[in-house]
Amino acid sequence: MLSVVHSPVVVRAPSKVNLHLSVGDLRDDGYHELTTVFQALSLSDEISVVPSQGLRVNVKGADATKVPTDERNLVWKAAVLLADSVGREPLVEITIDKGIPVAGGMAGGSSDAAATLVALDAMWKLDLSRSELTDLAAKLGSDVPFVLHGGTAVGTGRGEKLLPVLSRNTFHWVLALAKGGLQTPAVFGELDELRSKGSPPRIGAPDALMQALASGDAHALAPLLGNDLQAAATSLLPQLRRTLRAGVAAGALAGIVSGSGPTCAFLCADADTAVSVSAELSGAGVCRTVRVASGPVPGARVVTSESIGFP
Numbered sequence: 358m359l360s361v362v363h364s365p366v367v368v369r370a371p372s373k374v375n376l377h378l379s380v381g382d383l384r385d386d387g388y389h390e391l392t393t394v395f396q397a398l399s400l401s402d403e404i405s406v407v408p409s410q411g412l413r414v415n416v417k418g419a420d421a422t423k424v425p426t427d428e429r430n431l432v433w434k435a436a437v438l439l440a441d442s443v444g445r446e447p448l449v450e451i452t453i454d455k456g457i458p459v460a461g462g463m464a465g466g467s468s469d470a471a472a473t474l475v476a477l478d479a480m481w482k483l484d485l486s487r488s489e490l491t492d493l494a495a496k497l498g499s500d501v502p503f504v505l506h507g508g509t510a511v512g513t514g515r516g517e518k519l520l521p522v523l524s525r526n527t528f529h530w531v532l533a534l535a536k537g538g539l540q541t542p543a544v545f546g547e548l549d550e551l552r553s554k555g556s557p558p559r560i561g562a563p564d565a566l567m568q569a570l571a572s573g574d575a576h577a578l579a580p581l582l583g584n585d586l587q588a589a590a591t592s593l594l595p596q597l598r599r600t601l602r603a604g605v606a607a608g609a610l611a612g613i614v615s616g617s618g619p620t621c622a623f624l625c626a627d628a629d630t631a632v633s634v635s636a637e638l639s640g641a642g643v644c645r646t647v648r649v650a651s652g653p654v655p656g657a658r659v660v661t662s663e664s665i666g667f668p
């Protein structure tokens with residue numbers, strides 16, 4: 358008798374940094390109008406999916422204990438959403454190997470959700486179009502469409518409406534992972550609070566930043582990085598100011614809070630500088646740990662998928 362052993366479908370799920378994040382007013386639906394320029398980074402999670410009797414989620418890796426394994430996990434929501442939309446049961450076991458810091462402003466959960474859509478599309482041979490997958494992604498979170506597509510893109514609306522951006526060259530980053538996490542809604546709420554009391558500076562439009570991306574020049578890009586949420590993230594976690602200063606003192610061209618934080622992302626002139634900045638930051642005692650990454654990289658993609666039959 359031939360018993361079929363299913364090798365997992367494995368999908369790499371990239372992280373992201375917002376090179377530009379300008380936050381508009383609070384909308385009636387509880388979201389803020391955004392203009393953001395995303396870049397997908399090589400720091401990744403890996404999602405493995407196999408058929409199963411029921412829906413199960415396992416989490417491995419450094420931050421595993423911080424991630425729920427039930428219906429609160431975004432991969433669970435993604436599996437249920439996709440299965441419902443094609444009239445199937447989500448009979449799969451999903452294992453997440455976390456490389457992306459949890460609640461770090463790097464879209465880890467969003468990327469796992471995008472990777473689950475890609476994995477199930479491949480495993481169930483659905484052959485959904487990019488636009489069908491993007492519509493499902495937008496239902497799961499504002500960042501999910503971007504990490505599905507990857508590369509460099511400008512996002513508007515609540516961040517889910519994407520247009521690709523011309524970006525030459527590879528950029529080199531150092532990521533300082535913070536000791537705690539920041540919840541995204543709390544950071545948007547803090548910005549509303551700061552704006553109700555005064556006028557924290559607004560970063561304006563990303564036109565010059567897009568030109569710098571097209572030129573591929575990290576020195577031109579560095580002074581144009583900007584994030585309206587940075588004031589709110591540093592207000593909630595003041596030690597981030599020290600981290601930002603330390604990265605620049607160590608030789609980075611510029612530092613920025615990534616999205617809603619608290620990860621700080623430092624743009625470096627080249628790969629060697631990134632390694633030396635990361636070594637210096639590790640020794641400075643201003644963060645939990647340090648990673649080197651590069652971007653842009655592709656969005657969530659299958660890295661292996663096969664079924665092997667054994668007699």
Ligand SMILES: C[C@@](CO)(OP(=O)(O)O)[C@H](O)COP(=O)(O)OP(=O)(O)OC[C@H]1O[C@@H](n2ccc(N)nc2=O)[C@H](O)[C@@H]1O
Pocket residue numbers: 375378387388389390391393461462463464465467497498499500501514515516541542545615616617618
């Ligand atoms: C801030 C950003 C920047 O890319 O990412 P992170 O840094 O958290 O990864 C995103 O806007 C986060 O996207 P995502 O993490 O998918 O958020 P969602 O699940 O859609 O929304 C979580 C909550 O964040 C707030 N939110 C999110 C997006 C937006 N445009 N306005 C908001 O006010 C709302 O309170 C919402 O209920």
Ligand SMILES: Nc1ncnc2c1ncn2[C@@H]1O[C@H](COP(=O)(O)OP(=O)(O)O)[C@@H](O)[C@H]1O
Pocket residue numbers: 423424425429430431432453458459460461462463464465466467469470539541617618
């Ligand atoms: N697959 C997942 N990976 C990480 N966090 C997840 C996941 N699913 C749900 N979460 C929850 O989402 C919250 C935000 O996590 P994450 O996506 O890593 O951060 P951010 O929104 O800052 O980019 C976490 O606190 C965690 O409880």
